[in-house]
Amino acid sequence: MKEACVVISRSCVLGLPMLVFLLAATPGEEGASAGPDAAHLEHNRQLLQKWKADPEHYARLQRDLRDFWALPGPKRQQLRQLDHAFHQLDAKTQKRLWRAAERYIAWLERLPQAERHQIEEAKGPQERLQIVRMIRERQWIERLPRKVREDLEKLPPEERAAQIIQLRKQERQQRLLWSRPPAGKPRGK
């Protein structure tokens, strides 16, 4: 009996590292812990069937899948987190943010290559945002009427910043007024 126990404990002691080795070598599902649920997978399956009917779209998806898996693990995880966080927002906020993102991408693609490169190579979102703000402000000043722009350029930096804020506020109020329906007529139907 004692000998049997010794044999069992010996096999456990020697076998456990082997078992751990085999488990570690078993391919796991990345992101499975926070992965999509069954309903979501089913929805994706239906969507994928639809895309398979469109060879061009399906080929692009396959290409994006390979590119996505070529990204470093932390970067993949970051994109998954962004997608998850975005889809936790209410529909109205999602829609608003989506429009802002589309405008940003379109703007980014129209930028001269040097500036686009500067944004893409920024070290983190904070620096990127700072560069975007700087370029946007410069573009906005360039679009101002010549007289206003010249007056603005004559101001010292602190006053210029305050004046820019004031001018932007005025511009927004103006746009708001224009976007309102004429007085006396109800908006929409």
Added chain:
Amino acid sequence: MSEPAPLSDQERADLVAYLDGELTGEAARAMEAKLSLDPATRAEADALRRTWELLDFLPQPQPSLRFTHRTLERLGPLRADEQQRRQRWRMRCFGLGWVAALLVSAWVGYAGYNWLVPREPGERELLQDLRILENKRLYERIETLDFWRALDAPDLFGDETSTS
């Protein structure tokens, strides 16, 4: 014939040392010369030799039979403690070695598999990340929700009419 002068304490001590074989070199040679020339010294040396020979006839004290047993009995607990300490140390080393073996096995298994079998995404990965892939080009340029929210400012890319 006159009585030989008795030896002084120092002379007797030197003689005893010579007889014990403790004198060497010049001192030993001096004592040998003294023994051959001085009858008093020779007589004292003979007396001392005889006395020591008599000592051999005295009964020798023998240790009791239980002496060894008692000594070993007293050493017993000390030996057991030492043995236990060694045993504990051995167990500790074994435990640490075993944990290290587990960790190394896990690492070798994981790294080895990923090195030998590079992961190729398939239909399962496509299904799992379909939404991300559809929006990948946008997500890659946004990266974080905070950045996205910041872009939504009216001065940047937000709806200009939605905020006063």
